[in-house]
Amino acid sequence: MAVRGGAFIFVSGLTAIDPHTGERRPGTTASETHQILANLRQLLEAAGSSLDRVVKVNVLLHSMLEAPNMNEVYARFFPEPPPARTVCGARLPDGIKVIIECTVLA
Amino acid sequence: MTEKLERVAITPRNPLLNASRAGNLPHVPGIRVGDYIFLSGMVPVDPQTGERSHGPIAEQVRLTLSNMAHMLESAGSSLDRVLRVHVVLADISDMAEMDRVYREFFPVDPPARTAWSMQLRFGNGCEIECVALAG
Amino acid sequence: MREIIPAPLPGLDLRQHYGHHQSPAIRAGGLIFCSGMLPIDPRTGERCHGTLTSEAHVIFGNLKLLLESAGSSLDRLVQVHALIYDSIEYDVLNRVYRQYVANGPPARTVWTAQIEAGFKVELDVIAAA
Numbered sequence: 001m002a003v004r005g006g007a008f009i010f011v012s013g014l015t016a017i018d019p020h021t022g023e024r025r026p027g028t029t030a031s032e033t034h035q036i037l038a039n040l041r042q043l044l045e046a047a048g049s050s051l052d053r054v055v056k057v058n059v060l061l062h063s064m065l066e067a068p069n070m071n072e073v074y075a076r077f078f079p080e081p082p083p084a085r086t087v088c089g090a091r092l093p094d095g096i097k098v099i100i101e102c103t104v105l106a
Numbered sequence: 107m108t109e110k111l112e113r114v115a116i117t118p119r120n121p122l123l124n125a126s127r128a129g130n131l132p133h134v135p136g137i138r139v140g141d142y143i144f145l146s147g148m149v150p151v152d153p154q155t156g157e158r159s160h161g162p163i164a165e166q167v168r169l170t171l172s173n174m175a176h177m178l179e180s181a182g183s184s185l186d187r188v189l190r191v192h193v194v195l196a197d198i199s200d201m202a203e204m205d206r207v208y209r210e211f212f213p214v215d216p217p218a219r220t221a222w223s224m225q226l227r228f229g230n231g232c233e234i235e236c237v238a239l240a241g
Numbered sequence: 242m243r244e245i246i247p248a249p250l251p252g253l254d255l256r257q258h259y260g261h262h263q264s265p266a267i268r269a270g271g272l273i274f275c276s277g278m279l280p281i282d283p284r285t286g287e288r289c290h291g292t293l294t295s296e297a298h299v300i301f302g303n304l305k306l307l308l309e310s311a312g313s314s315l316d317r318l319v320q321v322h323a324l325i326y327d328s329i330e331y332d333v334l335n336r337v338y339r340q341y342v343a344n345g346p347p348a349r350t351v352w353t354a355q356i357e358a359g360f361k362v363e364l365d366v367i368a369a370a
Contacts, residue, residue, distance in 0.1 A: 003218045005189040005239045006141035007270030012190075013220025055243055055267045056274035058365070060222055064355045068260075075262035081245045082256075085263035086277030086365040088324055089355025091198045091223035101220045103190075105243050105269050111271040111369045113319060115345060126346075132339035133349035137319050139369050140271050144320040147350030194352065225353040227328045235350045237320075 002047060004106055009049060013060065013101040014040060029066040029097045030073050036100045037077040044104060053105040054083040060099040064089040070098055111140040116181040122156035123173050125149070135177060138240050143183050147194070147235040148174050149228075158228060163200040166231040167207040174234060175211070182241030188217040190237045196230065198223035204232065244268040249310035250283040253303060258286035265307055268370050273313050277324070277365045278304050279357070293330045293361040297337040300364050305341075313368045318347035322365040328353045334362065 002011045016025045016032035019039045026032070037051075044050050061070060067087055075082075083102070092099055115134040118124055126133050126146065136145040150159035150166035151173060159169050175185045191212075195204060201221060209216075217236070226233055246266035248254040255261040255276070266275040280289040280296035283306055289299045301315065308314050325334055331351065339346075347366075356363045 001218070003189050003215075005187075008189075010190040010218040010237065012218040013222070053243060055269045056367075057263075058220070060220070061355075064357055067357060071260065071262055075260075078262060081264050082262050083264065084267045084274045084276040085261070086322070086324075086363070087357065088277070088352065088363070090352075093198050093201050093222070099220060099222060101190075101218070103274065110317075113317060113345065113347075113369050132335055132342050132346045133321075134346055135348070137348045139319050142272075144348045144367070146348040192350070194350075225328050227331055227351075227353075233350065235348075 002043060007106060009047060009104040009106050011040065011102045011104060013099040015096050015099055026095060028069065029061065030069045032098045033070045033073040036098065037074065041077065049104050049106060051077060052079050054078065054102050055105055057083050057085040057100060057102045059085065059087040060090050060092060061087065062089065062092050062097045066097065114138045116143065118177050119180045120153055120176060123151060123153055123176060128156065136181060138181060141240055143178065143181055143238045143240050145174065145177060145236050147233040148177065149230045149233050158230070160229070163203045163231045164207050167204050170232055170234050171208070171211045174236060178238055183238045185211055187239040188236045189239060190218045192235045193219065193221040194226065194233045195221065195223045196226040200231065246273065246307065246311045249306045252281055252283040252286035253307060266311060268311060271370050272319065273308065273311055273368045273370050275304065275307060275366045277363045279360055279363055288358055290360065293325065293333050294337045296360060296362050297334065300362065301341045304364060304366060308368055313370055315341055316344045317369040318342065318366055319369055320367045321347050321349045323349060323351045324354045324356050324363040324365065325351060326356055326361045330361065
């Protein structure tokens with residue numbers, strides 16, 4: 001999931017899963033974004049880091065039409081000032097609506 | 107004031123794997139900066155002939171990751187120092203096969219990975235890039 | 242430490258203009274991580290739709306402004322993800338791209354992706370600080 005190297009922690013592209021069972025939690029782009037970022041917050045805290053140490057986020061969406069839905073949820077998770085980010089649309093596996101990866105200051 | 111990090115271009119020992127030079131393209135195979143090596147996306151190329159591989163996806167992924175290992179070793183690093191991998195597949199249904207081969211190269215403590223599908227050029231089945239710790 | 246690089250000109254503040262929850266760039270660990278740069282007017286934030294070539298010129302101009310404001314430059318680019326809307330424009334991308342990276346180009350991967358607002362190109366870059 002997350003690998004530390006040098007000054008940074010590199011987090012894999014995360015999808016909406018139950019953090020305890022690993023089961024997929026498919027939903028809307030907004031609900032999947034919420035699940036992913038809640039999981040990310042837990043993951044970073046367990047690694048001694050936090051959402052306010054994220055430097056760069058890449059968001060992959062199954063459709064760019066959903067960008068505002070993702071952004072509305074996203075804005076609630078990342079405190080001021082937010083990390084750098086790139087968002088694009090691509091073909092995602094298994095009907096997944098959103099994948100989020102990030103690079104974090106360790 | 108913190109000292110500025112220097113950028114150094116890296117090249118593969120095997121010139122047939124230097125797609126940047128071969129194609130006279132505006133990039134380098136990789137850049138070393140500070141603790142890190144950032145590689146350009148790599149595609150399935152036969153290291154003995156320089157020819158593109160048209161084989162099944164498993165073979166393409168295997169070739170690409172072998173070439174990536176060579177690229178990193180040429181720069182004094184290695185696959186076990188890889189921190190992050192981006193795998194782009196032309197066909198999303200190749201995910202399982204890709205993953206099967208991928209695990210052969212990263213069997214223990216694998217790097218962070220994000221995999222997805224996009225349109226790829228020249229009929230390539232995969233394109234793979236990574237960030238690794240320098241040697 | 243993580244340092245925010247603010248928009249050097251008001252048009253590059255995408256939060257204000259488009260509600261994008263992102264900072265223009267962040268400096269950390271000797272590197273500068275930039276948000277995906279789009280073809281927008283750096284003074285007004287207006288979208289500059291055009292050909293891939295014209296859009297790329299605007300993007301590189303914006304990146305130059307942003308990186309130089311942070312004490313870096315296009316010559317210090319380390320890695321680029323070049324997002325293009327269709328791989329058929331690959332050669333067109335290269336023609337304009339090479340004008341800006343002549344002094345030792347960075348690593349690059351080209352992604353054919355769906356880009357926001359129907360733009361033809363976007364550049365996602367990391368530079369040495």
